[in-house]
Amino acid sequence: MNLILLAPDDLVTPGLARVRNPRRLRHLNEVHRARPGDRLTVGVEGGGIGHGELLSLDAHEARFALDALDQASPPPLPVHLVLALPRPRMLARTLEHVTALGVKELTLLNTRRVEKSYWQSPELTADKIHAHLVLGLEQARDTAMPKVTLAKGFRPFVEDELPGLLDDRRGLFAHPGMPTECPRGIHEPTLLLVGPEGGFIPWEVERLQAAGCQGIHLGPRILRVETAVTALLARLF
Amino acid sequence: MNLILLAPDDLVTPGLARVRNPRRLRHLNEVHRARPGDRLTVGVEGGGIGHGELLSLDAHEARFALDALDQASPPPLPVHLVLALPRPRMLARTLEHVTALGVKELTLLNTRRVEKSYWQSPELTADKIHAHLVLGLEQARDTAMPKVTLAKGFRPFVEDELPGLLDDRRGLFAHPGMPTECPRGIHEPTLLLVGPEGGFIPWEVERLQAAGCQGIHLGPRILRVETAVTALLARLF
Structure with missing residues (x-):
């Protein structure tokens, strides 16, 4: 801390x-x-x-x-991160990693390969989430609390919320086997979607592409979600 | 797996x-x-x-x-990673992250701010280290076992081993406050040193610079070692 x-x-x-x-x-x-x-x-x-x-x-x-509290927090990352809900222990660590890295907008999303039981986890209570966000902020000396929202339906999220989010953001989703390598050092506002262990299903990939998101990959290695998210954020920004 | x-x-x-x-x-x-x-x-x-x-x-x-086992492992990262020995639980996870990311040469180094007790941890036995390396390989579908060595003295490492390692590698060390930002997308053979929680002490920074290593930073945020190492590898390579 x-x-x-x-x-x-x-x-x-x-x-x-x-x-x-x-x-x-x-x-x-x-x-x-x-x-x-x-x-x-x-x-x-x-x-x-x-x-x-x-x-x-x-x-x-x-x-x-x-004393006078007159120093500013480090700048945030220009990203809205949409993360397929990981299993509870991975969620806890991932919340701390991404908060320390400067993510301020995070949506936890249901996808086909998210296990239903994860949505019942005590790690998803507001208090537990808040505690992990605080740990990430305290690690990185940051005071700006991220906003976390839950999107328990893939289709409503893609149909009702994604278009508005993409009005002023570039949409990217990380998925193994996509033809485009993850871009490096971009500075524009970005919406980044990361799938669950096992990835998005083909129908989900099609929906994301139809909504205007571009698929990107991190290379041939299959990474755990917490490793992949950190690697994506570090490479993109 | x-x-x-x-x-x-x-x-x-x-x-x-x-x-x-x-x-x-x-x-x-x-x-x-x-x-x-x-x-x-x-x-x-x-x-x-x-x-x-x-x-x-x-x-x-x-x-x-x-069947015929005729597919190759994904390519390794061109890096020799030298990591100040983290606390045991962080070590375990970091071994899995960096192995999954493709690190094949890893030195665990003593520095002033490494707690002495960490060197007595059961996580440092060859069997425990091997188990974490296997988990990282199984995650990333890789068969090439990383080589892990322990360097229990900073001075002997810097004086006796580092010069040889830098013969054919670019030397970088990550340290908050260094003037140079972490480079992006380099492909040359690299030796990357990462300090402990709390960082290298000034004398260590001087020794690394005198040996020909360049200090780099990841920005104003203070990151946990496991987050920082993943971010550095993803940004460098």
């Missing part, structure tokens, strides 16, 4: 923060082994980054005296 | 394989739910890839009738 990410209501005054979230208190105690007087990098969700001095820490509360 | 990777001594004849490794038998049973008659993609360590028909499977042995 390279940043203590404060929620807006952790701020008592602009110069004083009070943290009561049990996870963060545990983290301050066990990982940082923080002591009063320690100066830590802090940021406010959706706001600036600076330093804070730990005033007190006990089992119920930590208090920080804050 | 997209490939059953056979050890050379699993081959009874060129057309018949017998698998007795408990992990693989368990995997065939529990993950593949394989039944006699199933045709699976198989490869021999260091050799070719093709299909095999499962003849029998019980708790002690699986037998495969093999």
Whole structure:
């Protein structure tokens, strides 16, 4: 954790923060082994980054005296990522990877080869997702919370939402065997779709192409979703 | 697992394989739910890839009738990766990521900010490392086993081994704050060094530069080692 990410209501005054979230208190105690007087990098969700001095820490509360939080978060990636829902453990790690890399818009999508049971996973509760996003932000010293939406139907997503998303974004989907290699170092706003383990089915590939998305590949190696997503984002942007 | 990777001594004849490794038998049973008659993609360590028909499977042995194993592995990355030893759980996942991505030469290096206890981890035994390499190969349908070496001293590595490794490789090390952005799409043989959580110390940076390595950065975000390594490899090659 390279940043203590404060929620807006952790701020008592602009110069004083009070943290009561049990996870963060545990983290301050066990990982940082923080002591009063320690100066830590802090940021406010959706706001600036600076330093804070730990005033007190006990089992119920930590208090920080804050300097001006006047540094900006690193720039986001110009991407809306649409990810076929991975299995729960992979989802947890992938949320942290892509948040640390700077993804701010993420849609978790159902496709034919997503196992139905994944949609019942406790990892999909808002609290669990939020916790992984916070870990990714704290890793990368970023305060801008990604927005995660669930799209439980492939067809409604492609028919009702995708056209609007493609109004001002280039549409790409990663799929083994596509003729075009993943482009490098593009800067334009992009919508990137990544299929599940086992890939999109041919009908899904056709629907994405019909909607105006271009299929790209990462080479002949079959990669796990979490490896592939990181590799795609690093190569594209 | 997209490939059953056979050890050379699993081959009874060129057309018949017998698998007795408990992990693989368990995997065939529990993950593949394989039944006699199933045709699976198989490869021999260091050799070719093709299909095999499962003849029998019980708790002690699986037998495969093999077609010609005449497909080649995907090409390797032209990189010797030198990784400051990460903490054990991160090491395990990173070994799988980089093997799947095609790294064939990997040195695990001690640096000042590597915790001493990591060198005592059971994850560093040859068997454990081998198991993770196999998982990475099976993921990417590759049969060429990476070579992993341990370099427990930074100074001996830099003074005695690095000069020879740089004879025919471009030397790069990833370090936050370096002036040069990570290059994209290079194809030349490369030695890539990646520091630990917390980075190289200034003296280490100086030693690497003095040895002829160039410092590169991935941008302002601080990434976990496993994310950074995947991103670096995807951007470089």
